[in-house]
Amino acid sequence: AxxxxxxxxxxxxxxxxxxxxxxxxxxxxxxxxxxxxxxxKAWYEKIGIRGYVQMRYNQELGEDAKDLKSPGDRFIGREQGFGVRRARVVISGDVTDNMSIYIQPDLASTPSGSSTTHFAQLRDAYADIWLTKDKTWRIRAGQSKIPYGWEDLQSSQNRIALDRADALNSGVRDERDLGVFAYWSPKVAKERFAYLQKSGLKGSGDYGVIGFGVYNGQGANRPDRNDQLHSVVHFSYPFKFANGQYLEVGADAYSGRYKVSTASTTIGGRTFTPGVDAPEAGSTDRRVGAHVVYYPQPFGFQAEWTVGKGPELDLARRTIRTRSLRGGYAQVMYKFDGGFGSLIPYAKWQTYRGASKFDTNTPRMEVDELEAGVEWQPSNAIELAVAYANMRRTDVSTAPHRKIDGQLLRVQLQVNY
Amino acid sequence: AxxxxxxxxxxxxxxxxxxxxxxxxxxxxxxxxxxxxxxxKAWYEKIGIRGYVQMRYNQELGEDAKDLKSPGDRFIGREQGFGVRRARVVISGDVTDNMSIYIQPDLASTPSGSSTTHFAQLRDAYADIWLTKDKTWRIRAGQSKIPYGWEDLQSSQNRIALDRADALNSGVRDERDLGVFAYWSPKVAKERFAYLQKSGLKGSGDYGVIGFGVYNGQGANRPDRNDQLHSVVHFSYPFKFANGQYLEVGADAYSGRYKVSTASTTIGGRTFTPGVDAPEAGSTDRRVGAHVVYYPQPFGFQAEWTVGKGPELDLARRTIRTRSLRGGYAQVMYKFDGGFGSLIPYAKWQTYRGASKFDTNTPRMEVDELEAGVEWQPSNAIELAVAYANMRRTDVSTAPHRKIDGQLLRVQLQVNY
Amino acid sequence: AxxxxxxxxxxxxxxxxxxxxxxxxxxxxxxxxxxxxxxxKAWYEKIGIRGYVQMRYNQELGEDAKDLKSPGDRFIGREQGFGVRRARVVISGDVTDNMSIYIQPDLASTPSGSSTTHFAQLRDAYADIWLTKDKTWRIRAGQSKIPYGWEDLQSSQNRIALDRADALNSGVRDERDLGVFAYWSPKVAKERFAYLQKSGLKGSGDYGVIGFGVYNGQGANRPDRNDQLHSVVHFSYPFKFANGQYLEVGADAYSGRYKVSTASTTIGGRTFTPGVDAPEAGSTDRRVGAHVVYYPQPFGFQAEWTVGKGPELDLARRTIRTRSLRGGYAQVMYKFDGGFGSLIPYAKWQTYRGASKFDTNTPRMEVDELEAGVEWQPSNAIELAVAYANMRRTDVSTAPHRKIDGQLLRVQLQVNY
Incomplete structure (x- = not known):
């Protein structure tokens, strides 16, 4: 010090x-x-502090729903009350003309093994180093979002639906990892990316028209476990039609070797620790994704799809081996603006067939979910979302990984500061 | 991001x-x-950052005192040196005309199971949403103090005595929980609550003349463990006499079902895990409290009392069952102001007969304590408190839960920023 | 609240x-x-927020190097990728004319027992209370750096070499502890200490020409484990020659009793838990150190040496007993300034023969290391360091505590905000 x-x-x-x-x-x-x-410049002109807090309450409709488990919301399930899903503080700023920082702890995280919650843990900690005066090229170094999937890049502060779709979100744990990336955004794209966020159209921010990089591959806030890096490449372009309507389309892909976690488990009366059919460096882990976003002016449509290969528990062989995966989502929404603020009814359907590689023994996960709801923003600072969800999901957190079917009423209050 | x-x-x-x-x-x-x-407005005009740090040193007087354990100060007991009791950072502000936020991590917390300390953990994370232009009605959502007990609502930054009284403080873990509350403060009360804090009279802040709400019930930073919410109701009124003297009186009550934690224990030569004589949703947990505060202008007096029912280990039956509890405290203080700053000698007596429901197996806790000390504030930024305490307390953290009698010399340095 | x-x-x-x-x-x-x-004054005029982030990548050269372990960098060793070594946020300021605060969490810490990382944990939390108007005398209370060793006092933000030398750094865990200290800096020394930091000459900051104090003794963020305090005394003086060249020389010493941690271990075919040959209050733990720093204007030289006694595992007797220790380092560096910023090539040699008292069973640690590298600061906000290291080190984290020999290529990107 x-x-x-x-x-x-x-x-x-x-x-x-x-x-x-x-x-x-x-x-x-x-x-x-x-x-x-x-x-x-004074320190408070160089950096700024802002953030948001999301508070949730889920009400299961019927007894079956109480056994539901979802990776996106730990407050779904039996014996739950209110929950703080995210409590974010962002410290960011243009420190010099060619370097910007972005440091974001979450204040509602739990160290593994602790029964007490709401500790502060990093989400982002990166610097953007601008290589050119016009800021079209930059290097991003540190823990940041991996440019795979559009919804994964969009901030949860801006997302309309309560959780991200599992097909895309099962690729990168907490959407982030530690690495070095390069992004290229020409001036016109940069302006559009900025507008799509500031206008309330809920853009994803600027991850470049082209982006690529390398990263550890085990997910945010986890040490690397092999001597190989993952690599990723990303394309996205925001088109603007003559009538002012925005359309963003793109695709991305990543590839690397992922080290799975195994432990003794009992499934179907057999107790075993699965073997892993993979080289020392880890299991094959690669995906491609594509996205299209027709921004809600006022009607919007949004869809993503991904296919790939990854480690998955093969129950018959009691072995984790490389298997195919696929899934995605489609969402429609409509943005009403008025004296009451902004009101966005939406419906989102998602499906996934593939492994949950983050979970012990990487069980197969099947998801079919339909969520319909409405997000109301009386002001820029407050958002209230109410949704009905019909979920059919594998419980990937507990063997024997049952498939559960149930309905939920979900409420989220978000405050921005 | x-x-x-x-x-x-x-x-x-x-x-x-x-x-x-x-x-x-x-x-x-x-x-x-x-x-x-x-x-x-610039971000630093919308939110502010402040906080305080409390550093302690306890000196046991005599060998017996070394076995003392107190829930309010983990630095009491054998083989202790300096300790940081609280290290708080508050991010708060009026984000818009009708929404304020309050986010307060403590930087001296420890995840359960960790032997290293001083991690950042949330105390408060809530938003006040003002329902009326005159700000008499508001909804508070998030993790915040539960409006039960006056001393529990008063900030530790302002408390004269080193710790809160156990009778009241054993109701809500860390005084806080996750929930939704409504508070009503008419203009005159709002002004008085504000004055009592800013004037150095050490008020509790504005928790409404009337307040009520629902919350999870397992305490701050703990997940809920049943499908029922606790409910609370609170009254408090700050009277002002013609001579300028302030008097605050009030009462509050809460009710809910609390899920206890049990484990194998050995007491009196018998090893057992206590049964729990309660429904699936948890044990009866309800209390009423009353408070009177005659503010130190310059002589002050302050007292609270609570009675209720809660889970308590019945050793004879090796069962945790619902039992009565009662206790409270009385404090006298005198505020000298002068060129030396502010000097407040005080004496506080407290008693409690009831369970320590937060601890494993909810043992019965008996407390009789007299503390006499003086708090010196040379400036608004520094407070030094020295106190002598005569404690008679059950060690609720370790079976067989012995009663310990001992004397302590206690010192606390607090800095405000 | x-x-x-x-x-x-x-x-x-x-x-x-x-x-x-x-x-x-x-x-x-x-x-x-x-x-x-x-x-x-507004809050943002009283306190300021700043910090820095260090990101690392180590490439082992040859198979042997993969078994290297170093206390200063957990990203050295087998199956490592990118790592965040430090992510610091500093809240500091002159709160009043006679009180300043300094609160510094690190956002890349891990609670013991957790497999997930990047939690926020305190490094510093202290107040400086100025006793005289001219600010020559102050009391520092809280968790802060222990004034033993020059490099230990220098911020990692300013150090040229990637890690501190083990001989000195093995004295105080994380360089900090909880205590009360007094520092005396006459005006001329205060100005020089300040200049040596602000000028880019990488000074250690002002820990007084004379400093002394008492502290717990088990290290930062660890509870005390005995009823005795450690004590420390420190001298350092920054001389300025007629030609403007600065030279700082000094010495310091600490003494106390340290409680070691033991556990069952298997070394050389024998499984045992070592006994501890020490009184109840802990093992003898005392050191003296001396430093000389010839600041790089443009050529610089820096060296420290320490000798002392501390607990060390005696394998023959399967006992931890008091043994001598010694070690230090010498470093040469040259500061080139130009349109490219600042470029500092350096070479550092270090040696240590003594125990690693922080580690379980306090194994003997032998270190001989040569690091040669260059630090490039294109601006005040960015530093890139590349170094080659030839390490010969005992693996003190894992029995049987093998000695490993290996070469590394090391890269660090640091951003300051």
Whole structure:
């Protein structure tokens, strides 16, 4: 820690900075040497703090629904009350003309093995280093979202539906990993990406018209477990029609080797620890995805599909081996604006046939779900979403991985600050 | 994450906001469309960051005192040195005219099962949504203090005595839970609640003249464990006499079903896991409390009492069953103000007869304690408290739950920022 | 929590403050009573927020290197990818004329026992209380760096080499502990300490020309385990020659009793839990160190040496007993400044013969390491370091504590904000 000099001479100055310090009465020589540069901006002009909190309540409709488990919402299931799904604080800013940072802890996370919750854990911690004056090319280094899947890149703060679709979201744990990426966004695309977010049309933000990179591959906040990196490539383009209507289409793909976790389990009367039919470096893990988003002006449509291969428990052989997977979703929505704010009714259908590779023994997961609801934004700061969901899902968290069918009433209050 | 558009077009803007963005040179159309609204305030005008840190040192007087254990201070007992009791950071603000947020992590918390400490864990994460222009009615949603007990609602930053009284504090773990509440404060009460805090009279803040709500019931940062909510109702009124003296009186009550934790234990030579004599939804858990606070202008007096029913280990039957509980405290204090700052000598007596429901097997807890000390505030930013305590307490953390008698010298340094 | 009054009357006001509140429309009486004092500064003028993130990638050169383990970098070894070594957020500031705070969580920490990472854990949480108007004397209370060793006091944000030398760094876990300290810095030294940091010369900050104090002794974020405190004393003086060249020399020492951790282990075919040949209060733990730093203007030289006694596993006797330790490092560096920023090639040699007291069973640790690299700072906000290291190290984390020899290519990207 830079210690007392910080306390006596102005507190917001990076210790390594030679120019940005506040003048201290005890250091006149330093103050005199300080040039009037852009780095003389106050700390609160260089970085900003904002965030959002999501609070949920799920009501199971009927006894069957109480056995439902969903990776996207740990408050679904038996003996649940209110839950804080996300409590985010974002520290971000353009620190210099060519470097921006983005640090986002979540304050509703739980260390593995702890029975107490709501600890602060990183989601994002990355820097964007701009390679060109016009900011078309940048390097992103750190823990950040992996550019695979459109909905995975869209912030949960902006998503209309309560959870992401499992087919896409089962690719990258918490949508993020640690790596180095390059993004290219020409000026026209950059402006459109920005507009689609700021306008309330719920864009995904700017992950480049072209993006590519390498990353560890075991998911956010997990150490790597092999000496190989995953690689990813991403394309997305926001078209704008003459009438002002936006349409975004794109595709992406990733490939690497994933190390699965196994443990003794009992399924169908047999107790076994599955073998893993894969090289030392891990199981084949690769996917391609495609997306189309017709923005709600006022009617919108959104769909994604993915296919790939990944590790999956083969019960007959008691072995985890490489198998195919496929799935996606389609969503329709309509945006009403008025004195009441913004009201967006929507319906989302999703399906998935493939493994849940993050879970112990990577069980096969089958999902068929229909959710219909409405999101109401009385102001920019408050969102209330109410939805009815008809779920048919494998319980991937507990052997013997039963398939459960049930209906839920779901409510979410989100506040933005 | 809202990604690069944030970095290129101003960093403090909630992604969902249609109006608040900083103008970006690459987005002239957006800048032009930005109306001059109140949401155009800079992020640091909308939210503020402050906090406080409490550091403690307890010196046991005599050998017996080394076996003391107290739920309010984990640094009491054998082989203890300095301790950080609380390290708080508060992010709060009036985000819009009708929504305020309050997010408070504690940076001196420990996940269950970890031997390393000082992790960041939420205390508060709530939004106040104001229902009327005059801000008399509001809904509070999220994790917040449960309006039961006056001292429980008063911030530890403001409390004169080192710890809260166990009789009241054993009702709601960490004073908080996840739920939805309504508070009503007419203008005159709102002004008085604010004055009692800002004046240094150490008020509890505004939890309404009337407050009521529902919450999970297992305590802060713990998942719910049944399908029933607890409910609470709260009354408190700050009277002001003609001579300027303030007097606050009130009462509150809560009711619900609490799920206890049991484990194998050895007491009196018998090893057993207690049974629980309660329905599936949990044990009866209900209390009423009353408070009176005569503010120190300069002489002050403060007392609370609670009675109720809750789960308690019945050793004879090796069963946890519903039993009565009662207890409270009385405190006198005197506030000297002068060039030296503020000096408040105080004496606090407390008693409790009832269970410690948060602890494994919910053992019976008997507390009789007298603490006398003085709090010195040389400035608003620094508080030094020195106290002598005579404690007679059950060790509820370890079977066989012995009763310990001992004396302590206690010191706390608090800094506010 | 100070509750709603905060939300309605200005959010950045410490609840205990009688003077600093923002005027609230609902509290005219309070606004009128507010004097124009220095505490009326806005919250963002009183405190500042800044930080830095370090991302690493190590490439082992040859098969042997894959078995290397180093206390300073958990991303060295088999099956590693990218890693976030540090993700720091600093909240600091001069809260009043005589009190400053410094609160620094790290967002890349892991609770013991958790397999998920990147949780927020305190590094520093202290207050400086200035005893004199000229700020030469201060008391520092809280968790802070222990003034032993020069490199230990220098921020990792400023260090040129990737990790600290083990000889010095094995004295105090995470360089910090909880305690109370006094520091004395006369005006001339204070100005030099400040200049050495701000100028990019990578000073250690101001830990006084003289410093001394007492602390728990088990390391940062660990509870104390005995009723004795460690004590420390520290001297350092920054000389300035007529030609402007700076030279800092000093020495320090600490002494106390350290409680070791033991567990069953298997070494050389024998399975045993070592006994501890020490009193109940813990093992003898004392060291002296000396440092000399010739600042890089442009050529620099830096060296430290330490000797002492501490607990060490004696394999022959299967006992942990007090043994001597010694070690240190020497470093040369050269600072090139130009249009490309700042470029600092360096070479660092270190050696250590003594125990790793933080590790289970306190095994003996032998280190001989040579690192040569270059740090490039294109701007104040970005640092890229590339180094080649030849390590010969005992693996102190896993019995039988083999000695490993290997070469590494190391890369670190650091961003400051």
């Amino acid at each position: 830079p210690a007392a000099s910080v306390a006596t001479t102005g507190t917001a100055t990076p210790a390594a900075s030679g120019t940005a310090g506040t003048a201290a009465s005890s250091s006149p020589a330093i103050a005199a040497a300080r040039p009037a540069s852009s780095s003389a | 809202p990604a690069a558009s944030v970095a290129t077009t101003g960093t403090a803007t909630p992604a969902a906001s249609g109006t608040a963005g900083t103008a970006a040179s690459s987005s002239p159309a957006i800048a032009a469309a930005r109306p001059a609204s109140s949401s155009a | 100070p509750a709603a009054s905060v939300a309605t009357t200005g959010t950045a006001t410490p609840a205990a403050s009688g003077t600093a509140g923002t005027a609230a429309s609902s509290s005219p009486a309070i606004a009128a009573a507010r004097p124009a004092s220095s505490s009326a």
